[in-house]
Amino acid sequence: MSRPKAPRVSMADVARLAGVSSQTVSRVANGHPSVVGSTRQQVLAAMKELHYRPNSAARALKSGEFRTIGVILFTLSSTGNSRTLEAIATHAALQGYAITLIPVAVPTQDSVLGAFTRLGELAVDGVIVIMEVHLLDAATVTLPPNVQVVVVDSDAGDRYAVVDTDQADGARQAVAHLLGLGHRTVWHVTGPQDSFASQRRAQAWRDTLTAAGREAPPPLHGDWSAESGYRAGLALADEPDCTAVFAANDQMALGVLRALHERGRAVPADVSVVGFDDIPDAGSFIPPLTTVHQDFAEVGRRCVEGILQQIDRGETGPGTALVPTRLEVRASTAPPRQADPRR
Amino acid sequence: MSRPKAPRVSMADVARLAGVSSQTVSRVANGHPSVVGSTRQQVLAAMKELHYRPNSAARALKSGEFRTIGVILFTLSSTGNSRTLEAIATHAALQGYAITLIPVAVPTQDSVLGAFTRLGELAVDGVIVIMEVHLLDAATVTLPPNVQVVVVDSDAGDRYAVVDTDQADGARQAVAHLLGLGHRTVWHVTGPQDSFASQRRAQAWRDTLTAAGREAPPPLHGDWSAESGYRAGLALADEPDCTAVFAANDQMALGVLRALHERGRAVPADVSVVGFDDIPDAGSFIPPLTTVHQDFAEVGRRCVEGILQQIDRGETGPGTALVPTRLEVRASTAPPRQADPRR
């Protein structure tokens, strides 16, 4: 049975049934105080009977507000992105805002992707970008003018409001932890070059080593995937003086663990490994992974807060807000053999 | 510098500048054929100059269509959900539809969560539900009448159109694989009881064993998390005749692997382990995990296809569409010791 056009119920219909004007219905719908109790009850009853649902398009047209935030992201496959998105959606919902997803994983390059027109069109009150803005610039999407923007994973703090995990401090904690255990230096498996988070982690890794007077070994480059971590791990297993590894995320750390395991290098006895993110599975790696915990929920919360501040209060705020991290010490790190008191 | 109200540019503004009527502007915007070239150029130039962007609220109000699909989900933290969502978003975008996220992770129960009103309001043309509908029924959300719905992870094929991975066949393949290797029987770590996917996998596990004339050991109950898999794994490690385990997802399999490892039971030499999902990391577990591959992209694609069919063609279709799975054989499975020809 097809019911192509359900006859829409409007305020006028409700008003007619309740025997009032449509404006009174509007007042009831919006909780306006100056409607007397009995009238209100009548209207509510009529709404219920007709299954009235307000038309958000008409409301948006009238008010100029959509109560919607667009989220532009490249992919959801990374834990960080999806958890940030989840936090954004939750907090936005609490504030009465909906989330519209705008994926940029352009499969066919020049086909005008419909959802982008959501940006081209006026359909969101603000936009949160979860990717390096330089990548966004390169993509086919252009942010329309006059739209409020908050950005994650970027250094565009001079142009936009940026919310991000304190990548540098997290990496510093990881490296300091390993040095504190007595390791002479720390090797690093980086994320993709075009990720700002990856760059910051690598930079802080190098800086921390330098500040401690240690030499930084050549970094190994990964792409966030466990597979790339595995390849890096194989290379590291062949470095006899490698006793400590800082992987730029947990998935690559997982790959490193497997490579070391296959090459017979025990973790943490022979090599200590630290990751970044603290994904839910990290505690179940073999061995459970010491890693830098990111508070994605807080990042999401601040994104929403930031964008709403811009929308509601009209404050536009370039600048960067950093969310702190903490080191979650588990079983993948230990003093190096030569410093092990038990030897 | 705050610019609270950017003066909106409407078709009338463009029309004035181009020296035509606003209806002509509308025609140009919608690619209507009966506008002569020179006029079209003028209008396009004016649009560009004024940075005209169509107002989707007005359009939706006029047409009654929002070109938006709502996606209701409980959480994004499971790989399956976020990958399905990503596929949905991508395919919806290709069809010119936007995705509005409706999270149901009700933190404060009775606070009227704004995003839900997106459903209460008329703001989506259809809804895709990524959760067991019985849970949805129990939640504070109610699906409004006259809204097209497609459901994932549910047995509500009689009430709604359902798209799902072929859970039963996937589980059957997993168990058959282990039996084929010579294992006498297969133990099972289930997902949460209220998940339809979990139930179906458990049922198929039991049925496959029964059909092969084997006795099904008591199932161990997990909650999808690696930690719950770990607890189940500890119990399994104490079962001397346990040589094969089928975990209802990869994360729990990860926990099982760790438990077995810690208890000194070698995988796959002593115990074989199979997972479900084929998450990207599965190939980097220790050892790389044999698992049932789910085609989340296909599930997402069919969801969008299904909902658009209902919306555009007015076809409402209860019924279940199953997406096939395939077993991805890696290194976590092998014949049991007593059947090992090398012994």
Added chain:
DNA sequence: TTGCGTAATGTTTACGTAAACATCAGCTCG
């Protein structure tokens, strides 16, 4: 009792778009 203030409700209007209908110029054909 009259007049005025206030609370409750009704009426008008505008938001931006696009369908439906109206107009007009130019052209073809008998």
Added chain:
DNA sequence: CGAGCTGATGTTTACGTAAACATTACGCAA
């Protein structure tokens, strides 16, 4: 050479809502 048609463009209207303004009725103070 004019009737009739076609193609290009303009005018009117309605979509559902809510702000702004208008109207009513009632109570209270002088």
